[in-house]
C-alpha cells in the first residue's frame with residue numbers, strides 16, 4: 474500500500490496514515506472485511522516506526538472504522554455509522570485548514586468515543602426497548618402544570634422575567650432549594666447556592682475551577698461517563714477507585730492520598746451511576762476525615778439522592794461536612810425533567826464567590842425565565858408529593874425488573890438489588906463482554922448501556938447498566954425477556 478507522507482508537515486505521521494486509510498475506507502476504496510497490511514509490513518514499506526502504524530490502526534479502531542481479530546489481523550469494519558460527521562463521509566479531512574485537522578485528531582473524549590464505537594456496531598431497530606437511558610419515566614413529567622406555571626410567570630413578571638437575572642440564580646428559587654435540602658439534612662441558605670444549567674454544568678464548572686493540567690483526581694471506578702470526559706478534557710490524571718456494595722473503597726482512597734496527593738475527589742455516594750450502590754455511613758465519615766487530613770476537596774454528585782425506595786438512607790456528605798470541604802451538586806433533571814436544564818451547587822467559603830464568577834464568564838447565568846417558572850411550580854409540599862409518587866412507581870418497577878431478571882436471565886449472571894436511584898448493574902460470567910453482546914441485543918430489539926464506557930482507566934467488559942424506571946411494567950418484562958434471549962444466543966456463540 475502506497476501512502477503519501479509529508480515529513481515536513483506539522484501533522485504527525487500516524488495521523489497522516491490514519492487520514493489516508495480513513496478516506497479509503499469511507500469512500501469504499503477499501504471495502505468491508507478487507508484485511509489491512511500487518512503493522513510491521515506497512516511500517517517497512519513506508520519507512521516509519523511500527524508504533525506509528527499501530528497508533529494509526531488504534532485510532533481507526535477507536536472510531537469504529539476497523540476491527541481486530543486476535544491472531545488474524547486488522548480488518549475494515551462493516552458498519553461505519555454513528556461516528557463520522559457528514560463532512561468525513563462526503564469529503565476528505567485534508568480539505569480543511571491544518572488547525573482543523575489537528576483539532577479533529579487531537580481533541581478527543583474517550584467515553585464518548587467508546588459510546589460512538591459501540592453505536593457504530595449495529596443500527597438501532599424500530600420498537601426497541603431501551604434500558605440505556607439515564608432519566609426517569611417520561612409520563613411523570615408534570616408537563617401541564619409546568620406549562621401553566623410558565624404562562625403564569627410571564628403574566629405576573631412580564632419583562633422582568635425576560636432579562637439576564639441574578640447571576641447566582643433567581644433568589645426565590647434558591648430559597649426553595651435551601652428548603653428542599655433542609656428536608657434532606659443539608660442546612661444551607663440561598664446565598665450559598667448557585668443555580669446552574671443542569672448539574673453537568675455544576676460539576677464541570679467546579680472541576681475546571683479547581684483542576685489544572687497534570688493534577689490528579691480520584692473517582693469511583695466505574696463512574697459517570699460524562700465526568701470521565703470532563704476530567705480528560707482538563708488534562709488531569711484520572712485515578713479510579715474500585716466500588717463494592719458499600720460504595721467507593723475508602724482504604725484504596727487512603728493509599729492514593731498518601732502516595733501522591735490528588736487535587737480533588739469526585740464521588741456519587743448515593744445510588745451511584747452506574748452501579749446503583751450506596752456508600753455506607755462509616756465510609757462517608759472516613760472519607761470526610763481523610764479529606765480533612767489531606768486537605769482535599771470533595772465534589773459530591775447527588776443526582777438521584779432523594780429517589781430512595783427501601784433500606785437505610787444515608788445523609789449526604791454535605792450534610793456531614795462542618796468545614797466547607799464538600800462542594801455539593803444537585804439537579805432537577807431526574808426527579809422532574811431534564812429539559813429544564815436546572816441544577817445547583819451548594820458551596821461554602823471563598824469557593825462560592827469564585828464559582829459565581831466562573832459561571833458568569835461561562836454563560837452570564839442560567840435562564841431566568843425557566844428558573845422563575847420552576848419556582849412558581851415547585852413548592853416544598855409539591856416537590857415532596859411528586860417525590861413520593863415517583864418513589865412508589867420506581868420501587869414497583871425496580872421489583873418488576875428484578876423479578877424478570879430472576880425469571881429469564883441465565884443463572885450465572887449477577888446483580889445487586891439497588892435501594893434507590895435508576896439503575897441495576899448486571900454482570901455477565903467471566904470471559905464474556907457486554908460490548909460483544911450489544912449488537913446481538915439490538916437484533917433482539919433491546920438496548921443497555923455497555924459498562925465499558927464507565928471506566929476511567931483499565932476497563933471491565935462484563936457489565937451492563939439497566940435503567941428500570943423508564944418503561945411501564947409490561948415493557949420491562951418484555952425487554953428483560955429479549956435481553957435474556959440475546960444473552961443466551963451470545964453464550965451459545967461463545968461456547
Ligand SMILES: Cc1ncc(COP(=O)(O)O)c(C=O)c1O
Nearest residue numbers: 607671672673697746776804806
Ligand atoms: C451521575 C450524574 N451526574 C450528573 C448528571 C447531569 O445531569 P443534569 O445536567 O441533567 O443535571 C447526570 C446525567 O445523566 C448523571 O448521571
